[in-house]
Amino acid sequence: MNNTTGLFALPARILHWLMAAAILAMLFIGVGMVASVSERHAWLLRIHKPLGIAILLLAVLRLAVRLRNPPPPLPADLPAIQKLAAHASHWLLYALMIAMPLVGWAMLSAGGYPVMLGDSLRLPPIFPAGPVAFAVLRHLHTWLAMLLFLTFLAHLGAALYHGLIRRDGVLASMVGGSRKS
Amino acid sequence: MPDPHASTVPLARRAGAWFLVLALPAACALAFAWVGGWLSPQRLTPRRLIDQFQANAGVHPGYRRNHAKGVCVAGHFDSSGEAAAYSVAQVFAPGQRTPVVGRFAIPGGNPYAPDGSVPIRSMALRFALANGQQWRTGMNSMPVFPVATPQAFYAQLQAGQPDPATGKPDPKKLAAFFAAHPETAAFRAWAKTAKPSASFATDGYWSLDAFVFTGPDGQRHAVRWRMVPEAVDATGAAAPAGQPDYLDADLRQRLAQGPLRWKLLVTLANPGDPTNDATKAWPDDRRTITAGTLVVDSEQAQDSGPCRDINYDPTVLPDGIAISDDPLLPARSAAYADSYLRRTSEEAHLPGTARVDTKPQAEAHP
Numbered sequence: 001m002n003n004t005t006g007l008f009a010l011p012a013r014i015l016h017w018l019m020a021a022a023i024l025a026m027l028f029i030g031v032g033m034v035a036s037v038s039e040r041h042a043w044l045l046r047i048h049k050p051l052g053i054a055i056l057l058l059a060v061l062r063l064a065v066r067l068r069n070p071p072p073p074l075p076a077d078l079p080a081i082q083k084l085a086a087h088a089s090h091w092l093l094y095a096l097m098i099a100m101p102l103v104g105w106a107m108l109s110a111g112g113y114p115v116m117l118g119d120s121l122r123l124p125p126i127f128p129a130g131p132v133a134f135a136v137l138r139h140l141h142t143w144l145a146m147l148l149f150l151t152f153l154a155h156l157g158a159a160l161y162h163g164l165i166r167r168d169g170v171l172a173s174m175v176g177g178s179r180k181s
Numbered sequence: 182m183p184d185p186h187a188s189t190v191p192l193a194r195r196a197g198a199w200f201l202v203l204a205l206p207a208a209c210a211l212a213f214a215w216v217g218g219w220l221s222p223q224r225l226t227p228r229r230l231i232d233q234f235q236a237n238a239g240v241h242p243g244y245r246r247n248h249a250k251g252v253c254v255a256g257h258f259d260s261s262g263e264a265a266a267y268s269v270a271q272v273f274a275p276g277q278r279t280p281v282v283g284r285f286a287i288p289g290g291n292p293y294a295p296d297g298s299v300p301i302r303s304m305a306l307r308f309a310l311a312n313g314q315q316w317r318t319g320m321n322s323m324p325v326f327p328v329a330t331p332q333a334f335y336a337q338l339q340a341g342q343p344d345p346a347t348g349k350p351d352p353k354k355l356a357a358f359f360a361a362h363p364e365t366a367a368f369r370a371w372a373k374t375a376k377p378s379a380s381f382a383t384d385g386y387w388s389l390d391a392f393v394f395t396g397p398d399g400q401r402h403a404v405r406w407r408m409v410p411e412a413v414d415a416t417g418a419a420a421p422a423g424q425p426d427y428l429d430a431d432l433r434q435r436l437a438q439g440p441l442r443w444k445l446l447v448t449l450a451n452p453g454d455p456t457n458d459a460t461k462a463w464p465d466d467r468r469t470i471t472a473g474t475l476v477v478d479s480e481q482a483q484d485s486g487p488c489r490d491i492n493y494d495p496t497v498l499p500d501g502i503a504i505s506d507d508p509l510l511p512a513r514s515a516a517y518a519d520s521y522l523r524r525t526s527e528e529a530h531l532p533g534t535a536r537v538d539t540k541p542q543a544e545a546h547p
Binding site for chain 2: 027028031032033034035036037038039040041042045111112113114116119120122124129130131132134135136138139149152153154156157160161164165
């Protein structure tokens with residue numbers, strides 16, 4: 001099942017851009033709500049939880065799409081170190097997309113909070129309640145978010161580098177359209 | 182394959198491309214830092230609010246940053262069914278009994294403060310509804326709150342910060358604060374005659390903030406609620422003088438004789454009654470219903486009791502109850518979360534947190 005089109009599969013591209021918007025929004029919502037005492041805190045929190053679970057579901061779907069549709073190969077002349085960075089950062093992104101919502105969910109469970117996604121939709125707890133677990137998971141949620149944001153910055157920088165400096169078709173393979181080569 | 186034209190691209194264009202490669206991520210990072218408050222040291226954040234509590238009362242690891250001195254209680258709530266017409270919350274269904282884990286406390290960040298040092302007591306409750314939803318509420322034994330906004334609350338905390346020279350708040354700063362905040366008048370009028378009560382059991386507790394009920398017909402109702410005690414003291418009963426810790430002993434003694442009860446009264450606003458200003462009481466003639474009876478039948482020390490690990494965030498609400506436009510509510514939620522993270526981190530002995538007190542039990546839990 002080698003990818004010969006030079007493009008990511010259409011479902012992969014749709015999921016990528018949808019999740020890019022959702023995850024970026026989520027990072028800003030998260031960092032904004034914990035730094036606010038205004039009404040913003042309440043309505044950002046109301047978005048944060050259901051959006052997080054939506055990202056978890058999309059990430060699982062995306063992983064399945066990825067495993068069924070291999071991505072186009074990286075340019076043959078890309079230095080080995082950059083290839084390694086590309087692969088490592090992508091798997092890190094997948095890991096964080098799945099870990100972040102799970103850690104958030106577990107953290108609320110450990111804090112004894114009901115995990116409400118809306119007025120009446122409630123998820124079951126996935127972690128036993130306890131202050132130590134809560135504190136560890138709550139800090140982990142922050143640090144993983146920072147790591148996710150840094151990985152996103154690197155991803156953005158690398159995408160622009162491929163698209164504007166190397167102009168090697170890597171950016172085009174996700175933007176879509178015809179691949180120049 | 183690299184673009185064969187890459188090497189022939191003019192230098193200016195290549196510089197522009199590199200600029201974009203670096204500037205776009207940098208702009209994202211800046212926006213992130215701005216939203217996160219790192220570029221605006223003047224913004225009131227939950228962290229600054231809790232830091233101010235610590236500045237006023239010191240750091241007492243493992244304890245809540247406000248209402249630090251308290252005791253866990255447990256019991257249940259029996260619904261009368263009267264509120265079911267106004268809220269679909271399961272806790273109000275006719276005949277419904279809901280288990281409650283609560284906490285009585287006195288305000289302030291000092292867990293060793295004398296019970297008589299403030300005329301205010303608080304009651305916090307967590308109703309665990311049968312459907313898995315929760316209703317958390319934190320109430321105070323006064324009919325109005327001194328201020329209406331988190332900014333004014335922060336200013337009040339700052340004005341009340343003890344002067345290092347005297348160990349007491351500077352009266353001039355407090356006077357200046359009250360002069361600048363006329364909305365505190367109703368609270369000050371109450372405080373003038375308020376005496377520290379001798380018992381948690383004889384106080385009433387007000388929600389202060391307004392909330393919104395949603396009824397089975399989908400209709401929304403602005404409400405406030407209060408707990409009215411069944412227990413009454415002989416007139417003029419005052420707190421024992423010269424004793425720092427009498428509330429806990431009084432509670433234990435009363436509970437040894439039987440459960441304590443409060444009626445939950447819910448007041449429905451008329452159109453136009455302020456829901457965004459906890460300094461203003463609603464007129465007395467507003468429709469008030471008795472939603473049920475709170476029964477408290479046991480107590481436990483807060484260091485080992487079930488209330489210890491509960492953050493009584495008043496915005497944790499079941500279907501049928503929602504927050505109003507009261508600006509204090511999101512601020513309470515955000516600040517309580519920060520306090521909760523600090524004290525649980527201290528309990529977990531995470532690096533960088535204040536070390537949990539090694540004082541003997543008797544002193545740590547008067």
